[in-house]
Amino acid sequence: MHYSDLIKTIKERREVLNVTQKTLAELAGVGLRTLKQFESGKGNPTLHTLQKISGVLGMEVCLKIRNLEAK
């Protein structure tokens, strides 16, 4: 996934769950500012930060072999 897709995934997942940035930040234990920056494409979160956010949303960070077929 490209950087923008990771952001999009987090943002959409949060919206589907109907959670505000403020609530997600609190539940994930990260600063609201950090989440705002990430979602607005201004950030470069650490792996720990991304994992904390993903976790609250019922998601996980993973690594997979790139599929050349899949455009």
Next chain:
Amino acid sequence: MHYSDLIKTIKERREVLNVTQKTLAELAGVGLRTLKQFESGKGNPTLHTLQKISGVLGMEVCLKIRNLEAK
């Protein structure tokens, strides 16, 4: 994936490809020290750093819904 699994995945993939930390660091454009710290479990790389490393190894960082079934 847990943090340690992400490390393991990167490390094993690098070894399967028979690439040294030095070479991978150079190809990925990250400091050798950064890669060493990550692989030895001492680091907390930024998303950009992890993407650069993964990319060289033919992998990508992704987010997926956690599967409760899968142990």
Next chain:
DNA sequence: TCGAAAAGTGCATTTTATTGCTCTTTTTAA
């Protein structure tokens, strides 16, 4: 329409990741 909630941004500070240098330990091949 319009007021409140949510999201986005500038600024400053603190914390921490990144990096290079050097050295020690471990692994590997001759």
Next chain:
DNA sequence: TTAAAAAGAGCAATAAAATGCACTTTTCGA
């Protein structure tokens, strides 16, 4: 076995992430 390559770690400097506060803009429901 052992010498060289590769991996791991201490230290210090620099760059950048994380954070809070205050303010602006956008979104959305009454």
